[in-house]
Amino acid sequence: MKIKALSRSLDVHAPARQGDPAPLSRNLDPSLHPFDRPREYTRALNAAKLDRLFAKPFVGALEGHIDGIYAIAKDTNRLNVVASGSGDGEIRLWDLARQRPIYVYPKAHAGIIQSVCISPLTFVSPSSDHAIGRRMLSCSTDRTVKLWDADPLPDGLGLKAVDDEADEDDDDMTTGGSLRRGGLLSTRDKDVPASEPLTVYSGKVAFNSLTHHASSAVFASASSSIQTWDLERGGSSDPLLSMTWGPDAINVVRFNYSEREVLASAGSDRGVVLYDLRSGKPLTKMVMQMRANDIAWNPVEPTVLAVASEDHNVYTFDMRNLKSATQIYKDHVAAVMSVDFSPTGSELVTGSYDRTLRVWDYGKGNHSRDIYHTKRMQRIFSTAFSMDARFVLSGSDDGNLRIWKAKASEKLGMLSGREMANREYAESLRQKWRGVGDVAKIERQRHVPKAIKQAQKLKRTMIDARKVKEENRRRHTRAGEKKPKAARKDAIIQQRD
Helix, strand or coil: CCCCCCCCCHHHHCCCCCCCCCCCCCCCCHHHCCCHHHHHHHHHHHHHHHHHHCCCCEEEEECCCCCCEEEEEECCCCCCEEEEEECCCCEEEEECCCCEEEEEECCCCCCCEEEEEECCCCEECCCCCCCEECEEEEEECCCEEEEEECCCCCCCCCCCCCCCCHHHHHHCECCCCCECCCCEECCCCCCCCCCCCCEEEECCCCCCEEEECCCCCEEEEECCCEEEEECCCCCCCCCCEEECCCCCCEEEEEECCCCCCEEEEEECCCEEEEEECCCCEEEEEEEECCCEEEEEECCCCCCEEEEEECCCCEEEEECCECCCCCEEECCCCCCEEEEEECCCCCEEEEEECCCCEEEEECCCCCCCCEEECCCCCCCEEEEEECCCCCEEEEEECCCCEEEEECCCCCCCCCCCHHHHHHHHHHHHHHHHHCCCHHHHHHHHCCCCCHHHHHHHHHHHHHHHHHHHHHHHHHHHCHHHHCCCCCHHHHCEEEEEC
16 A cells, blocks of 8 residues: 655744744735735835834934034044034034034134035044044135144043044055045144144135035135135145136035036026036036025936025936926925935935925925924024935034934834844835825825924915916916926026036
């Protein structure tokens, strides 16, 4: 007699490691799961609810400034270091991990700190080839640009910042006191305290903005013109280059991260101008309906430029075609004062005069992904993404530098493998069903202060009235012979080459 016996391996049904759950056997035949879509929708709905339930974006507030914060600069080489400048002329260097100041530069300027930037280059002390230092630039309404030590000695306020790339930079050292990879010889004197500037650059008018070249010892300043300076020449030297287009003041200037000889500026004449250092001349100028308060380059897509406008909107442009915006981000109810891209280029953060901070998905401008606000936070003048793209920073005129999560419901700390897989599965369900039923409602709904709600209602009424007026004008005049102008083109008055 022939007998067939069932034979199963224990390894298939036993946990792979001690403490792991026993593996489950599933039959994926669709005919056996007639309710798989309703079940998946229920899971997506629960995931959306839990996402809003655990949305606690506020991390902490860094106190110490006695005036409003009008400038924030992040260090591209140190993950936890950020600089901030306030209206009383004080600059603070912060340790984000410990949420405390590293160093304070009291009375750094005699006027309002307009802009701060930390050099991405590495500086070497002439006395020791292995001493790594950072440099920071600041400008003010007192008509000076000052160079500071951004890696100062401990002064009792905090520990010296840890350099994330110290080992890599040590390998690139040469015995001649310089670096093969963009390093510079430091001019620092041991007898000079860290609270004193290393170099002072003077101008005839107030400086409004600063930006540093990505790989050279060159920085650009914005005042009545765009001027480029060499850090190796010292403060008594003249600027390398001076460029301007028109007599109006220039408020913002930014170097491109990839096309490193290209920079963009925004002025009080409502113009956004592109410059090329190789030719020493402006390339093109775009005149908008209202003034631009800030600009930011996408670090991943070199041709993409974001413009924060006075008309409550943020526009993204392709610098190869400035006749039309590629996207409009419109949710703010007051002037947008600051904009910044995440290091991944997939997110934007904006700060507005309406006292709210908004986080956007790049390319999706209908509604912001999240809106952050507190009762104490006042008008926001500066924003920045952290270098790991997990946090955003905001500086407001109440004197606080606030730290927020880039994703409101993200858990801080270590995640187990099961928890990480569960979160990824929930995120994929939310993305799949985000436009359906109650999932769409939960994903879209955000609670805002009453003042913002009333301003949104008033703005919506004004926009509807403007649309009715334009439609009546087109219907009863010769303007109706032409097609209505798209909003992406309507924000631009003209482009000049």
